[in-house]
Amino acid sequence: MSEIETQIKRKEEVKQLLLDEAKLALDFNEKGIFYNAEDLKRFRATDADLNGFRRNAGGVGFSLPYGITTNAKFNRWTPYSIVVENDKPILYNDKEPIAEISFPTNTPNPVSEQLLSSGQKVKNILNISQFGGVHVSYSDECSLKDLGEDCLFCSYNVRERDPERPLIKNPGQVAEAYHLARQAGVANHFRITGGFVPERRELEYYIDVAEAIREKYNSFYGVAIIGAPEDVSILPKYKEAGFSNISHNLEVWDKNLFGLVCPGKSKRNGGWEHWLGSLEAAVDVFGKGNVHTNLVGGLEPKDSILEGIEYLASKGIVAHFSVFRPEKGTPFEGYRSPEASFHWEIVDKATDIFLRYGFNSLQMYSGPASADHAGRIFRIKNGEFEGEKLGVYKYPSID
Amino acid sequence: MSLINESKTKEEIKQLLLDEARLSLELSEKGIFYNAEDIKRIRAKTGASAPFGRRDGLPGFHLPHGNNASGKFNKYTPYSIVLEDDRPILYDEKTLIGELEFQTGHLASEQLLSTGEKVRDILNISAQGGLHVMYSNECALKDRGEDCLFCAFNERAKDGETNKVLLKSPRQVAEAYDIARQAGVANHFRITGGFVPERRELEYYIDVAEAIREKYDTFNGVAVIGAPADLSVLPKYKEAGFNSISTNIEVWDKNLFAVMCPGKEKRNGGWRHWIDSLEASVEIFGKGNVHSTIVGGLEIKESTLEGIEFFASKGIVCHFSAFRSEKGTALEGFRSPDANFHWELLDKATDIYHRYGFTTYQMYSGPASGGHSAGVFRIKAGDFEGDKLATWKFPSLD
Numbered sequence: 001m002s003e004i005e006t007q008i009k010r011k012e013e014v015k016q017l018l019l020d021e022a023k024l025a026l027d028f029n030e031k032g033i034f035y036n037a038e039d040l041k042r043f044r045a046t047d048a049d050l051n052g053f054r055r056n057a058g059g060v061g062f063s064l065p066y067g068i069t070t071n072a073k074f075n076r077w078t079p080y081s082i083v084v085e086n087d088k089p090i091l092y093n094d095k096e097p098i099a100e101i102s103f104p105t106n107t108p109n110p111v112s113e114q115l116l117s118s119g120q121k122v123k124n125i126l127n128i129s130q131f132g133g134v135h136v137s138y139s140d141e142c143s144l145k146d147l148g149e150d151c152l153f154c155s156y157n158v159r160e161r162d163p164e165r166p167l168i169k170n171p172g173q174v175a176e177a178y179h180l181a182r183q184a185g186v187a188n189h190f191r192i193t194g195g196f197v198p199e200r201r202e203l204e205y206y207i208d209v210a211e212a213i214r215e216k217y218n219s220f221y222g223v224a225i226i227g228a229p230e231d232v233s234i235l236p237k238y239k240e241a242g243f244s245n246i247s248h249n250l251e252v253w254d255k256n257l258f259g260l261v262c263p264g265k266s267k268r269n270g271g272w273e274h275w276l277g278s279l280e281a282a283v284d285v286f287g288k289g290n291v292h293t294n295l296v297g298g299l300e301p302k303d304s305i306l307e308g309i310e311y312l313a314s315k316g317i318v319a320h321f322s323v324f325r326p327e328k329g330t331p332f333e334g335y336r337s338p339e340a341s342f343h344w345e346i347v348d349k350a351t352d353i354f355l356r357y358g359f360n361s362l363q364m365y366s367g368p369a370s371a372d373h374a375g376r377i378f379r380i381k382n383g384e385f386e387g388e389k390l391g392v393y394k395y396p397s398i399d
Numbered sequence: 400m401s402l403i404n405e406s407k408t409k410e411e412i413k414q415l416l417l418d419e420a421r422l423s424l425e426l427s428e429k430g431i432f433y434n435a436e437d438i439k440r441i442r443a444k445t446g447a448s449a450p451f452g453r454r455d456g457l458p459g460f461h462l463p464h465g466n467n468a469s470g471k472f473n474k475y476t477p478y479s480i481v482l483e484d485d486r487p488i489l490y491d492e493k494t495l496i497g498e499l500e501f502q503t504g505h506l507a508s509e510q511l512l513s514t515g516e517k518v519r520d521i522l523n524i525s526a527q528g529g530l531h532v533m534y535s536n537e538c539a540l541k542d543r544g545e546d547c548l549f550c551a552f553n554e555r556a557k558d559g560e561t562n563k564v565l566l567k568s569p570r571q572v573a574e575a576y577d578i579a580r581q582a583g584v585a586n587h588f589r590i591t592g593g594f595v596p597e598r599r600e601l602e603y604y605i606d607v608a609e610a611i612r613e614k615y616d617t618f619n620g621v622a623v624i625g626a627p628a629d630l631s632v633l634p635k636y637k638e639a640g641f642n643s644i645s646t647n648i649e650v651w652d653k654n655l656f657a658v659m660c661p662g663k664e665k666r667n668g669g670w671r672h673w674i675d676s677l678e679a680s681v682e683i684f685g686k687g688n689v690h691s692t693i694v695g696g697l698e699i700k701e702s703t704l705e706g707i708e709f710f711a712s713k714g715i716v717c718h719f720s721a722f723r724s725e726k727g728t729a730l731e732g733f734r735s736p737d738a739n740f741h742w743e744l745l746d747k748a749t750d751i752y753h754r755y756g757f758t759t760y761q762m763y764s765g766p767a768s769g770g771h772s773a774g775v776f777r778i779k780a781g782d783f784e785g786d787k788l789a790t791w792k793f794p795s796l797d
Contacts, residue, residue, distance in 0.1 A: 031475075076477075077429070077473075077475040077476050077477060078475050079474070079475055152699060254658055256654040256655070256657040256658045257654065257655070257658050259654045260652055260654040260655050260658075260698075298733075300658075301548060301729040301730060302732070303729065331699040331700075331701065332699065333740075334700070334736045334737050334739055334740030334743075335696075335736045335737075335740070336734040336735070336736060336737060337734070338732045338733045338734055339732050339733075339734060341732055342731075342732030342733070345732075
């Protein structure tokens with residue numbers, strides 16, 4: 001066997017190791033993990049790095065040996081445990097040691113702690129991701145609540161109760177926080193999302209934010225996550241404002257289920273067909289691969305979600321997806337997400353679809369926040385790793 | 400002891416029984432650890448068996464205060480069954496809960512029909528002294544790709560061992576019924592099954608009823624049917640001898656009905672027609688004698704409870720079960736909601752049944768899911784002696 005052949009063989013072997021590790025990561029989500037919190041205290045960073053979106057998982061995030069990150073809730077009744085041996089955290093499956101694991105050392109970027117002129121910290125306005133991008137939830141409430149039309153899985157209005165969080169961030173605050181992040185080299189992607197704004201004043205708000213950012217910068221690279229606008233002819237205005245990507249999060253592909261799970265999106269935005277029509281219209285404006293949607297994996301049968309991902313991919317739309325996690329205070333409280341094998345089948349087949357339609361890694365990470373769930377499997381399958389480790393994806397630097 | 404103290408004691412026992420009913424949901428969610436060999440030995444000794452062809456390692460059992468329970472094997476659970484002096488004892492971690500009693504089949508199940516099949520190949524004899532017949536073990540919706548997403552009917556049909564007779568002839572059913580009735584365990588007769596090709600349900604059910612009535616003037620039973628396209632056929636079921644009818648809507652939410660039951664939605668005039676059929680049935684069979692069922696856990700609690708309340712207000716007993724994901728179905732890999740979710744449904748639904756004045760008899764006279772809530776219904780009604788919820792029995796027909 002030639003050296004090149006040996007390298008190719010080794011690459012394929014590592015690819016399989018990485019895929020196996022990614023599959024294992026899903027099993028932790030399902031089964032949880034047993035550990036002694038006191039033992040792990042000295043290994044762990046602050047809670048903030050585990051809790052970027054304030055969904056307090058009450059568990060632990062860690063990295064597996066080949067670089068796959070995962071998190072798991074504490075569970076006494078699970079085959080998985082973390083045991084500290086010789087001052088090293090070792091992961092066990094039943095009585096079998098699997099490997100030494102590591103805990104995130106990426107303490108929050110110091111820029112998160114910087115103060116804005118209005119007195120808030122950067123972290124009160126946006127999250128800085130490990131990928132070198134920023135995520136802004138412009139509002140922390142959704143006006144669908146007052147109509148009794150919240151998406152059933154969504155805890156936006158539940159999390160709103162966090163008293164420390166500004167409910168609506170003004171464009172000036174967002175632009176100032178963006179500026180600080182960009183100076184620190186971590187604003188290579190800008191994602192803005194949020195609940196429905198009363199009176200659907202999304203467009204005006206997003207344009208105001210983009211203009212405020214462009215007071216200092218000629219351009220930015222970002223995605224506007226919006227509800228399907230009633231009048232799709234306004235879509236080009238987002239592009240004109242400076243957004244290079246757009247996302248309408250459909251949440252479920254099945255039309256009947258959309259009406260049930262997303263009553264507000266269904267009633268207030270012309271229904272499922274209109275959402276689809278808007279996504280397709282957005283492709284004409286932003287181009288293939290720059291239009292995104294999100295589906296919540298585990299709310300509908302596998303065949304349905306995969307049908308949606310395939311259909312949307314055929315139109316040039318990247319349908320990202322996440323793992324459904326029932327949240328307290330939502331109508332789905334008490335539900336349990338499907339088992340790991342279910343989620344693995346979706347991510348495995350969906351990433352094959354993404355590759356078949358020629359999407360690239362940047363597109364996998366340029367849409368909604370669920371990006372890394374499929375993005376990392378996409379990168380493994382595409383051979384985007386060095387040696388035996390899957391590194392953290394980084395957006396190309398824009399400065 | 401004063402009357403007040405006696406009453407308090409009854410209330411305390413009621414709470415004890417309700418807590419045990421809740422425990423049975425915990426066992427379903429978390430599973431049970433046991434030694435398979437131990438269970439095999441107990442099964443051989445007692446003849447305990449799993450009902451409805453769901454062949455699981457652990458047969459159903461009664462908890463110490465009489466509530467029914469079951470649980471799949473799980474190595475990682477606080478619950479375990481340990482054999483002590485050959486008696487199965489349930490533990491929650493190291494805390495002893497009590498001795499279990501495995502459910503056993505009836506001897507009549509083993510009797511042979513003239514065609515060579517055993518009675519149990521044709522019907523199940525319930526602990527309540529009633530019969531459950533699945534006239535077919537296949538559903539015609541399969542060929543159209545319109546199976547209900549949660550339903551394993553067509554999957555279970557592949558199991559030639561458990562389901563030896565895929566389509567049972569009216570004659571076989573009547574003969575098995577006769578054997579069971581002579582044994583005193585045919586005090587209720589439930590017949591159900593998948594969609595019959597060409598929707599020949601009515602003809603089949605009448606044939607079965609007529610075959611039974613060749614020997615018996617009457618029987619006590621429920622016909623579980625899909626909503627007929629022409630509602631004017633409903634009285635024919637009553638004329639044939641059925642005194643209850645059930646049309647199983649499976650989910651209350653209209654949107655979800657279309658998702659979960661594509662065949663029922665397309666072939667039977669849709670959700671609205673199913674409701675119409677149920678309401679029309681009340682005119683014929685009377686309030687409390689018309690049934691439906693919902694698969695608990697497919698939709699949000701508020702939706703299921705809204706449906707149960709709506710139906711109750713129309714005189715329809717809407718039973719429900721706890722969703723259990725089955726292999727080979729479109730929902731394989733889904734997990735049922737947690738025990739708290741199912742308990743809330745059970746608690747609130749049984750309050751609704753009581754508020755509308757349904758009876759224990761009606762709780763058991765519909766689809767097979769009746770037993771899921773009937774125990775809690777009876778506990779709340781004070782229908783127990785001492786600290787034990789005895790197995791309810793249908794009134795004897797003969």
